[in-house]
Amino acid sequence: MAQPKRSRRWVKWAERILIVLLLLVGLALIFNSQLESYWIRWQSQQKVTKISPQEVRKGEQQKGNYDYKNVQAVSENAILESEKARKTNAIGSIQIPSVKINLPIFKGLNSENLTIGAGTMKPNQKLGTGNYALAGHHMQDPNVLFSPLSKAKRGQVVKITDGKHTYRYRIIKTKVVPETDVSVLNDVPNQKLLTLVTCASGNPGETDRLIVTGRLIE
Known part of the structure; x- marks a missing residue:
């Protein structure tokens, strides 16, 4: 009878060890996610507060990538990628005080740059004319x-x-569209618009896009 008791005791210990390991893994994932969010916010703020007219001129001279299919979600290498992005020349910044957005803008849709800011979606687009379109990531952290x-x-x-x-746009509408609907980027005759594009949620594999449209007021 002693052998079955020892076996049950070992099974209980194994279960306890497994529970502890799962708890530690869960805490590590939570901590890592929080650390990643903090780091991205910090890198964004470091970048956006130091953008100069000279940097903007250099940024505008760079070539941008406009192949949407090459844009990757923020990966486990976000900390390293954000450090590289901070050293890249920006072309401006975007602020939406009411929802606490303050980010650098980069030319094109480089995955590294999108870890700390927004990217232009069309070549040769200009502020204050046509439909100025920017894309950015929607993370699980809502901030x-x-x-x-x-x-x-x-x-x-x-x-x-x-x-x-500084160009001021007033938001006139928001909507959700399939990721295949690129008509939202088209210019509209006689209108000076801003289009902001992000995933409809922070869930992995999200296929819908949230579109925020603004109209130039100043």
């Missing part, structure tokens, strides 16, 4: 990158600066 766009509402003001001039 990081373009995630706060889920709280954007009509009437809120978006400020975009290129280092010399």
Whole structure:
């Protein structure tokens, strides 16, 4: 009878060890996610507060990548990628005070740059003319990158600066579309628009896109 008791005792110990290991793994994942979010926010703020007109001129001279299919989700290498992005020349910044967005803008859709800011979606687009389109990531942390766009509402003001001039747009509508609907990027005759694009949620594999549209007011 002693052998079965020892076996049951070992099984109980094994179960306890497994529970502890699972708990530690869960805590590590939570901590890592929080650390990643903190780091991305810190890198974004470090970058956006130091953008100069000289940097913008250099950024505008760079070639941008506009192949949407090459854009990757923020990976486990986000800390390293964000450090590289901070050393890349930005072309401006975007602020939406009402939802606490304050991010650098980069030319094109480079996956590294999108770990700390927004990217232009069309070549040769210019602020204050046509339909100026920007894309950014929607993270599971609702306060990081373009995630706060889920709280954007009509009437809120978006400020975009290129280092010399500031352009103010007022949000006129928000909507969700399939990722295949690129018509939202088209210019509209006689209208000066801003289009902000992000995933409809921070869930992996999200196939819908949240579109926030603004109209130039100043």
